[in-house]
Amino acid sequence: MARTENPATTLEPASALPGRLGGLTDAGVSALAARAEEPAFLAERRARAWAFSQKTPFPTRLEELWRRTDISGLKWDALLIDRESHPVARSVADLPAELRAEIGPADERSALVVVLDADVVLLDRDGSLARAGVTVLSIAQAAREKPELVQRLVGASVRYDESRFTALNAALRSEGVLIHVPAGAVVEKPIRVLIARGTPDLAIFPHLVVALEKGAKATVIEEYVSSGEPGVAVVVPVTEITVGEAADLHLATLNHWAGNVYHFGVERARIGRDARFHWTFAALGGKLVKSDMELHLEGEGAEGKFSGCYFGNESQHFDFHTFQNHVVGNTTSDLLFKGALRGRARTIYQGLIRVHKNAQRSDAYQANRNLILSDKARADSIPSLEIEANDVRCTHGATVGQVDDEQLFYLMARGLAKPDAERLIISGFFEPVLERIPSPTLRALVTEAMDQKAGR
Amino acid sequence: MTEQSLDIREGYKEKYGFHDDIAPVFKSRRGLDKDVVSEISAMKGEPAWMRDFRLKALEQFEKKPLPNWGGNVGEIDFQNIFYYLKPTDEQGKNWDDVPADIKRTFDKLGIPEAEQKFLSGVGAQYDSETVYHKIKEDLANKGVIFLDTGSALEQHPELFKQYFGTIIPPSDNKFAALNSAVWSGGSFIYVPKGVKVDLPLQAYFRINAQNMGQFERTLIIVDEGAFVHYVEGCTAPIYASDSLHAAVVEIIVKKGARCRYTTIQNWSNNVFNLVTKRAAAYQDATMEWVDANLGSKLTMNYPSVYMMEPGAHAEILSIAFAGKGQHQDAGGKCVHAASNTTSNVVSKSISKDGGRAGYRGLVKVAKGAINCKSTVRCDALLLDEDSRSDTYPYMEIEEDKVSIGHEATVSKIGDEQLFYLMSRGIPEAEAAGMIVSGFIEPITKELPMEYAVEMNRLIQLQMEGSVG
Numbered sequence: 001m002a003r004t005e006n007p008a009t010t011l012e013p014a015s016a017l018p019g020r021l022g023g024l025t026d027a028g029v030s031a032l033a034a035r036a037e038e039p040a041f042l043a044e045r046r047a048r049a050w051a052f053s054q055k056t057p058f059p060t061r062l063e064e065l066w067r068r069t070d071i072s073g074l075k076w077d078a079l080l081i082d083r084e085s086h087p088v089a090r091s092v093a094d095l096p097a098e099l100r101a102e103i104g105p106a107d108e109r110s111a112l113v114v115v116l117d118a119d120v121v122l123l124d125r126d127g128s129l130a131r132a133g134v135t136v137l138s139i140a141q142a143a144r145e146k147p148e149l150v151q152r153l154v155g156a157s158v159r160y161d162e163s164r165f166t167a168l169n170a171a172l173r174s175e176g177v178l179i180h181v182p183a184g185a186v187v188e189k190p191i192r193v194l195i196a197r198g199t200p201d202l203a204i205f206p207h208l209v210v211a212l213e214k215g216a217k218a219t220v221i222e223e224y225v226s227s228g229e230p231g232v233a234v235v236v237p238v239t240e241i242t243v244g245e246a247a248d249l250h251l252a253t254l255n256h257w258a259g260n261v262y263h264f265g266v267e268r269a270r271i272g273r274d275a276r277f278h279w280t281f282a283a284l285g286g287k288l289v290k291s292d293m294e295l296h297l298e299g300e301g302a303e304g305k306f307s308g309c310y311f312g313n314e315s316q317h318f319d320f321h322t323f324q325n326h327v328v329g330n331t332t333s334d335l336l337f338k339g340a341l342r343g344r345a346r347t348i349y350q351g352l353i354r355v356h357k358n359a360q361r362s363d364a365y366q367a368n369r370n371l372i373l374s375d376k377a378r379a380d381s382i383p384s385l386e387i388e389a390n391d392v393r394c395t396h397g398a399t400v401g402q403v404d405d406e407q408l409f410y411l412m413a414r415g416l417a418k419p420d421a422e423r424l425i426i427s428g429f430f431e432p433v434l435e436r437i438p439s440p441t442l443r444a445l446v447t448e449a450m451d452q453k454a455g456r
Numbered sequence: 457m458t459e460q461s462l463d464i465r466e467g468y469k470e471k472y473g474f475h476d477d478i479a480p481v482f483k484s485r486r487g488l489d490k491d492v493v494s495e496i497s498a499m500k501g502e503p504a505w506m507r508d509f510r511l512k513a514l515e516q517f518e519k520k521p522l523p524n525w526g527g528n529v530g531e532i533d534f535q536n537i538f539y540y541l542k543p544t545d546e547q548g549k550n551w552d553d554v555p556a557d558i559k560r561t562f563d564k565l566g567i568p569e570a571e572q573k574f575l576s577g578v579g580a581q582y583d584s585e586t587v588y589h590k591i592k593e594d595l596a597n598k599g600v601i602f603l604d605t606g607s608a609l610e611q612h613p614e615l616f617k618q619y620f621g622t623i624i625p626p627s628d629n630k631f632a633a634l635n636s637a638v639w640s641g642g643s644f645i646y647v648p649k650g651v652k653v654d655l656p657l658q659a660y661f662r663i664n665a666q667n668m669g670q671f672e673r674t675l676i677i678v679d680e681g682a683f684v685h686y687v688e689g690c691t692a693p694i695y696a697s698d699s700l701h702a703a704v705v706e707i708i709v710k711k712g713a714r715c716r717y718t719t720i721q722n723w724s725n726n727v728f729n730l731v732t733k734r735a736a737a738y739q740d741a742t743m744e745w746v747d748a749n750l751g752s753k754l755t756m757n758y759p760s761v762y763m764m765e766p767g768a769h770a771e772i773l774s775i776a777f778a779g780k781g782q783h784q785d786a787g788g789k790c791v792h793a794a795s796n797t798t799s800n801v802v803s804k805s806i807s808k809d810g811g812r813a814g815y816r817g818l819v820k821v822a823k824g825a826i827n828c829k830s831t832v833r834c835d836a837l838l839l840d841e842d843s844r845s846d847t848y849p850y851m852e853i854e855e856d857k858v859s860i861g862h863e864a865t866v867s868k869i870g871d872e873q874l875f876y877l878m879s880r881g882i883p884e885a886e887a888a889g890m891i892v893s894g895f896i897e898p899i900t901k902e903l904p905m906e907y908a909v910e911m912n913r914l915i916q917l918q919m920e921g922s923v924g
Contacts, residue, residue, distance in 0.1 A: 064525060360841065372856040375826075383862065385847035390838035390868040400853040400860040 021203060022077030026050065029171055032082065036140045036175070039147055042154070049160035049170035056164045068348045068380060069290055069319045074262060079203040079234055081172050082118065089114070089122045099196060102225055102256075104441025109221075110189040111136045116196050117204055118174035132185040134218075139176035139207060149180055153209050157240040157268045165264050169205045169238045176207030179220060183213040183244075190219040190252075190438050197261075200231030208239045212247035212275075219250040219438050224285075228258030235261055241269035241277070245299065248276045252437050254446060257285030259314065265291045271331075273299025280436040281308035281337075283318060284449050294323040297331035297362075306335040309433040311453045312345030312377070319348040326355040326362040329389070335366045338433060340426055341377035342453065350382040353396065357388040366396040371403065371429055373422075373454075419455065426454040468694070468751075472565070473724055475664050475693035476557050480583070482542040486667070487535040490514065493637050496540045500606055500640070503613070513626035513636030520630040526785045526816070527754040532728055537669040537700055539638045541583040547604065548588040558582050565691065567660050574904065575687075576655040577602045581672055582662050584640040595653060600684075601646040602657055605673050608644030615646060619677055623706035623734050623762075632732040635671045635704040642672030642703065647682040647713075656685040656718070656904060661701075663692035663727065669700040676706070678713040678741075685716040687904070691751070692724045698753065699727045705759075707735035709743050709768075716744040717759070720907065723751035725781055733759040740767035746902050748775040749786045758816060760789035763797035770799035773899045778811030778843070787816035787848075792828040801832040804896045807843035814846030819853075819860055826857040834864035837895055839888075 029050045033043035058076075059066040089095050092103055095114065103112065110129055113136060114122035120138040129136060135146060143150040160170035177193050195206045210220050226233060235257070243249045249269075257263060263286045271277045283289060295304035304324065312318050324333040339347050353364045370379040381398040403425050411421035430450055437443040482499060484492050493514050497507040522529050548554040551568050562568060562580050571578040577591035579602070586604035595602070601612065609616050626636035643659045663670050678684055692699060701723060709715045715735065723729055729752035735743040745759035761770035772788035790799035805813040815834045836845035847864045869891050877887035893900070900908045 357841070370853070372853065372858070375856045377856065378852070378854045380853070381851040381862070383847075383849060383864075385836075385845065385864060385866055387836070387838060387845040387866045388843075390841050390843065392838075392866060392868070394866040396847070396862075396864050398849070398851060398860075398862045400851060400858060402856050402858065 019080060019082065020077065021079045021081050024081065032172065037144070038140055039143050041151060042143055045155060045160065046171045046173070049167045052161050053164050053167035053171055056167060058164050065321055065350065069288070069317065071288070074234070075232070078201070079232065080199070080201050081203050083199050083202060086116045086119045086121050092122070092124065095122060098227060099194070099225070102194065102223070102445065103192070104439065108189065108439045108441055109192045110187055111191040112194065113177050113192070114194045114196065115175060115177065115206060117199050117202055120175045120177070126189070129187065132187065133182040134185055134187055135178060135180040136191060137178055139173070139178050139209065142178040150178065153178065153180070153211050153240065153242065157242065157270050158238050158266050162266070165236050166238060166266060169207060169236050172205045173207050174204045176209065178209045179211070181212045181216040181218045184215045186216065187218040190221045192221045192223065194223045194225065195237070197226045197233060197235065198229050200229045203234040203236065206235065206237040208237070210240070210249065210251070211242040212244050212249050214245045215247060216244065217248040219252070221252045221254070221439060221442065223254045223256065223442070224263070225256045226258045226261060228260055231260070233258070233261040235263045235265070237263070237265045239265070239267040241267070243269065243271045243275040243277045245272045246274045247272070250278045250280070250438060252280040254437070254442065255283040255285055255289065256449070259285065259287055259316070261286045263289040263291065267292065268294040268296065269304065270296045270298050271302040271304050274301035275299065276303045277305070279304070279306045280433065280438070281306065282434065282437070282446050283310040284446070284453070286316065288317045290319045292321045292323070294325065295333055296325045296327060297333060298327050300328055300330045302331045304333045306337070307433045307436055308337040309430050310339040310347060311450055312339070312347050313342040313453050315344045317346045320350070322351040324353045324364055324366065326353070326359045326364060329358065329360040329362055331359065332363045333365070336433070337367070338369045338429060339379070340371040340373060340429065340454070341379055342373045344374070344376045346378045348380045350384070351396070352384045352386065353394055354386045355389050355392050355394060359389050360391040362389065362392045362394070364392070364394045368398040370400040371426065372400060373403065423451060423454045427451060468724065472691035472722070473694035474564070476561055478543055478557055478664060480541050480543050480665070481545050482540070483538060484540040486538055488514070488537070488539055488638070492539055496638055496640065499540070499542065502609065505617070506609065509621065509626070510637045513633050516626045517630060517633035517637055520633055522630060526756045527783045529728065529730065529754070532698070532700060537667055538665065539669050539671070540640055541665050541668060542585050543582045543664070544585070544587055547586055547607070549590060551588065554588050558587055561662060561664070562588070562660065565660065565662070570658070574655060575658045576653055577657040579604060579643050579659040580662070581641040581659065583665055583668055583670065586641045591657070598651050599648040600651060600653060601644065603644045605642040605644045605675060606640065608675070612646070615677070616644070616675070619675060619706070619708055623708065623736055624704050624732050628732060631702040631730045632704050635673060635702050635732070638669070639671045639673035639704065642674040643676070643686070644674070645676040645684060645686060647678045647684045649679045650681045652683040653685070656687045658687045658689070661688065661690040663699050663701065666695045667697055667699060669702070672703050674703065674705040676715060676717070677708045678710060678715045680710045681712045683714045685718065687718045687720070689720045689722065691722050692727050694724045695726050697726065701727055701729045701731070703731045705731070705733040707743065709735060709737045709741040711739040711741060714742040714744070716746065718746040718903065718907070719748060721749045721751055721755065725751070725753050727752045729755040729757065731757045733757065734762065735760065736762045736764050737768040737770065739765035742769045742771065744771040745788060746773045746899065747786065747788070748899070749784045750777045753781065754783045754785070756785045758787045758789050760791065761799065762791045763794055763799070765794045766796045768794065768797045772801045773902055774801070774803040774815065775896055775899050776803070776805040776813040776815070778805070778807045778813035780809040780811060782811045784811070784813040785816055786814070789818040790820070790830055791818070792821045792825045792830065795824070795826045795828065797825065797828050799830040802898055803834040804899060805834070805836045805845060806839065806892060806895070807836070807845050808839040810842040812844040812846065814848065815864070816848040818850040819862070821853045821855050821858050821860065823854040826855050828855070829859045830861070832862040835895065836864070836866040837892065838866065838868050
């Protein structure tokens with residue numbers, strides 16, 4: 001769906017701007033920064049990150065978190081990392097029809113940002129946001145208008161020198177999005193960030209920064225979509241979330257990629273004193289998805305809740321890593337991650353609860369439930385605990401099984417055909433997670449996509 | 457077994473931490489190379505195939521990297537270790553044949569007494585060689601073989617060669633390769649079809665010398681419909697420098713047979729205990745590992761069951777107790793390689809005084825293995841704020857018709873439980889001890905009674921002065 005009305009006529013951009021990752025030079029990285037009209041501190045960060053990426057190899061299967069995902073066949077050098085800018089849309093009506101369907105009615109949101117490939121093509125904000133002092137801007141624009149915010153928040157949670165992926169993201173960052181909610185501000189309707197791609201062989205590096213100050217409250221929907229343009233599609237996103245003291249954030253992350261996308265993401269939330277962070281996650285698309293999702297409980301009374309689901313079919317490969325990091329005591333985390341597999345899908349769930357020394361009276365829970373619907377599918381589940389404080393309550397559980405025969409029998413005895421009965425059971429399995437998606441349109445879209453996968 | 461025989465840390469120095477000044481009849485030089493390996497083989501008068509097997513294994517050992525997970529094995533100085541130390545020329549058939557100073561060690565450990573009371577046979581290994589080995593006559597008459605592994609190579613070469621190295625090839629991991637190169641001692645057991653050995657066979661492993669490496673090799677074959685329970689115990693003196701224990705245990709449990717293997721590992725705190733234990737269970741066979749890790753500086757030990765044919769069952773019961781300066785990386789592996797196989801894992805780990813204990817396990821269902829069931833239950837108890845507990849369960853499922861579950865909890869001693877007992881007049885330390893005993897009860901109840909009583913007693917001892 002991510003087609004532009006003005007498709008680029010040349011994929012190889014002209015002159016100083018870089019073309020493919022293979023031939024990229026320091027000058028090419030500077031050219032990216034110059035074109036984004038970024039202040040010096042961001043351009044310098046790009047340069048440092050680029051230098052770091054050049055001396056850091058991609059992870060291999062020798063590393064524990066990469067043991068089950070082999071990316072050695074991916075030809076990074078051949079990927080495009082730049083293209084001509086997409087024209088800016090004046091309103092939702094200017095966007096391609098497929099994107100419009102995804103977006104739904106305006107009264108379901110307070111803001112909409114659409115990032116297509118490397119460009120922010122739409123920035124549509126409700127007047128109430130400006131009145132409340134809420135910032136929703138591209139990072140480049142925010143850097144010009146509110147440099148102190150960008151300086152404080154960009155790279156504050158995910159450092160560029162953590163891996164080659166975070167380095168490439170920082171060096172080659174597509175136009176990012178910054179959302180800042182000032183102290184005490186309450187945003188009633190969701191702020192939506194739609195990240196779409198449509199150019200063949202292009203690698204994109206989305207960056208989303210969300211920060212809530214003391215006592216603020218907001219809902220953010222982060223969505224990844226594409227239409228399956230030909231070629232290899234690589235996405236290396238970074239999401240940085242800060243939930244300040246007594247703030248309350250609900251983030252919904254929906255991955256709806258087409259079947260050709262390779263996704264290597266890091267999403268990290270830092271949760272402050274007495275703050276609440278609820279994360280709803282659904283993964284449907286992509287050829288290979290490798291995602292780190294981290295909750296860092298950094299202030300007493302912090303609470304992190306993660307409700308996730310994934311459905312893999314055909315030859316999809318999902319490798320999820322979650323981290324519930326109890327840095328201080330009196331903190332709560334609660335993670336439920338449910339998955340179904342069909343076809344030759346392979347899923348890996350690797351989760352870690354860490355309770356630091358002195359993080360007494362932490363309460364952590366982690367559950368991974370897998371439903372295997374085909375004899376060719378494969379599910380690995382590795383829920384781990386590292387506990388260094390004794391006055392804690394930490395439990396975890398993981399199951400791998402199939403659709404329950406008794407439930408199936410019950411429904412079939414009431415006249416349902418087997419496929420329908422199965423679909424109903426699967427949909428019941430996912431419902432507790434899907435019902436948390438904070439937009440009726442999206443909820444319906446994701447539920448339908450899940451049902452479609454279940455019915456096949 | 458005498459009262460003292462299972463004590464863990466408390467009083468370890470007095471009870472097990474002693475050493476005897478024995479002049480060994482042969483000691484290889486420090487370090488490891490082809491010459492040392494060839495010399496060990498020559499000393500033992502082995503056939504050429506075994507010498508070649510050892511030399512090939514040495515190449516594997518040199519090639520393989522150290523594991524980069526689990527505990528810190530980087531500080532082992534492989535060139536500072538004595539790989540072979542022969543304490544005496546002759547193996548005793550009764551205790552009077554054992555040299556007096558060595559016998560004294562085993563007397564202190566209560567082995568001869570236990571043999572009289574409740575064992576079918578006993579093997580005692582001192583450093584590299586077995587100094588005593590005996591099995592009850594009626595079992596020998598039924599065709600049960602219970603020998604040290606070196607003697608089995610001599611006396612039953614065909615049977616030996618058929619199974620040796622088939623379950624754990626030298627290339628399996630770095631420490632299995634090391635064992636394959638320098639192995640010495642260990643037990644060889646063959647139980648013929650339909651024979652049930654009703655009392656346990658026991659082996660006792662003792663490291664006496666400093667900077668010693670003990671590399672016993674155990675091979676157990678339980679033929680169709682047979683049963684055996686093998687118990688091993690181990691202790692060592694306390695030295696300032698480290699010793700290395702790298703055993704390999706291979707078990708074959710044939711159709712309808714059952715094998716139980718119980719380990720009470722109580723090495724001193726200067727021993728690296730890096731062990732590879734694996735069993736292959738065939739049709740309707742049952743393999744049970746009861747694994748208690750109480751001693752050592754670092755233990756990396758994951759007894760495994762490969763269920764090769766339908767109906768096989770695996771049972772793994774694991775206790776890990778880590779005190780000061782100890783890291784117990786214990787666990788188990790259940791590999792469902794055939795349909796209709798079941799496994800059950802119960803792990804209890806306790807960390808205290810800054811110790812680190814945990815569970816690392818694998819449940820794998822291979823492609824084509826349907827209707828497999830597995831449950832894994834891990835509980836951890838942290839007794840103070842300086843200690844650490846880890847749980848790393850791996851589940852790799854390649855089939856859809858399965859039922860696999862894992863559950864784990866980590867907690868401290870419940871205040872309510874403690875209050876309940878104390879309000880009935882039980883002192884706090886004793887109450888805590890009772891709670892810990894209750895915590896590990898699912899496993900102690902599977903031990904032979906003498907061991908269970910002892911285990912409970914020493915948990916009490918261990919808990920004294922630890923709470924409050």
